[in-house]
Amino acid sequence: MPVTDVTTDAKNLTMTVVADLAAPIDRVWGAYSDPRQLERFWGPPGWPATFTHWDHTVGGKANYTMNGPRGEKASGTWEFLEIDGPRAFTVLDSFADESGTPDPNLPSMRMTFTFEQTAEGTRMVNTSYFASAEALETVVSMGAVEGTTLAMSQLDAVLQGLRDYAQGKGTNVELLDDTHVRITRLVEGPRELVWRAHNEPELMKKWLLGPDGWEMTECVLATEVGQSYRTSWAPTGDTEGEAFGFEGESLLIDAPKRSVQTERMIGMPIETLNDLNLYEEDGATLITLYVEYLDKETRDMILATGMADGMEASYARLERELLAV
Template sequence: MPVTEVHKDADNLTMTVVADFAAPLQRVWDAYVDPRQLEKFWGPPGFPATFTRHDCFPGGLSHYTMTGQADPTSTDLEQEVLTHGGYWEWLDVKAPEGAEPTTASFEVRDGFSREDGTPNTDLPGMRMVFGFEATPEGTRMSTTTYFAAVEEMAQILEMGAEEGMREAMAQIDDVLTDLSSFAAGRGTTTTLLDDTRARISRVIRGSVDQVWRAHHDPELVRQWMLGPDGWRMVTCEVATEPGETYRYEWEPDGEGEGFGFTGTLTDSEPPYRSAHTEQMIGDPTMVAYETTFTPVTEGTLLSHVMSCPSQEVRDQILATGMTDGMETSYQRLERVIAA
């Protein structure tokens, strides 16, 4: 089991969990900043987490829910399904640097949330510092939780915080050994998050600054955002400030009708996060996207969380072959960055 030490200090209101992994520091770091991997271990067995937002930069936010049966060992399919929500407010990030980083850390304010995603102030919040240190055997990670009061510390420990941390750490090994599944070149993937949301992800070979610029410089956008072969971009009006509208239109090289999208940029935190609305020109259906640009080992993890007005709309959009079209565009994007 990865957990090697647990220190509970009632005088200083802290709990520190130390875990050792036979994997490079950067690999362990990636498991935390990539929501596709984090979902595989953040949460005890039987209660997997789903991250609907994961901003890995100071000032960012993460939202997640853990869902499972009241008794995971039971075969009763009609038993109650429980859902627990949580959030992180990202306070500080010291990402790994260099080809063989020796230290890294991030700090979050961790709290519980209600079904609508708002903070649940009836339960105590905590401050957590995740520290990563390279060792001869791999990586040592120290997770220190800071409590605001003795009563809050006792309440959280009584709720099973230590056991939950041990169980989560025990699941990381399986994620770390799966080195190829999340490597660049795997292609664009889609994960259904709930009835109306989906996450489309891909690792792009290039730095965060390069990938961000390629999404916001009209000259670069025209070179790669083309979808399947045989189409050309005839309108490229990029929004760069919140409140501005954008408009993209494409036409086939041969005969046939073109199409386009328009919408409004609703949030922008360069070069890590943006959010916008989208609707096909001529169709009133509105969809919302939140996009994050996260540095990982192989380049930049690009994640789009798509929120639709209904499950039917979500499934219709995915059935158009959108993921395949995005993969073709992202292959062009990597060539543009390389050039």
């Protein structure tokens, strides 16, 4: 993760984030001054941001909405106070409705971003200035420190490019905290086809099989929010193992970018929240799955089943059977 330090200072009414980034200053500035790049890391995992308005001039405004996995929304607005590219910019950041109207019941803060070239890349310092101790406490209590740290953990993929970030690394599992895991896999193929491969039964049955020797015996998918799905697998031939399956409900569908579902192993009460995100760059698609577990014990138990190995076998088959055609 690029964040090296997050501190709050009740005396000076500030929160400061320091991040050391392995990219030149012009590249970092590009990520912060382009809304399409910025929205890939401004919201924390599970709450991606969409910038709906962008006027990158002094006095101009930017409006954004972060979309939670269960349909929740949290919006904000920036007013650009100073712009000194590629070294710094300052905004007035306010909680707002989706149209960009500030919420008078929640605090606003002045945020400065500075970028300094280092031997390894660029150091970014983001300092938020609050009008009162109560305002600082309110924002911190809303999870600003944890959310900022997790949001910044997505920046490497933006700055490096998808292939440099993930090519050849297979299925990568990152523990974000005690209950959240991020799983990534780069596949060579367009996002539209990768989305179809996750949402069309005849395609899913060709690749979503785990290790060799298994077949998908049931594939009932949810095509609308609120619908239920059910998928089952069984061993074939001399393969050892017992049939199993998963079921759950669709919470969000934003084709071809994102889908969120609950997931339970059939016959078991344990439920996870699976947040699938697809991003395409230069013909390659980064599959990112955020998984929310009930607790650390459940997380560790499920990861210990060899889940990641089974996913890697399936993703390799996806490239081999579908994307290479």
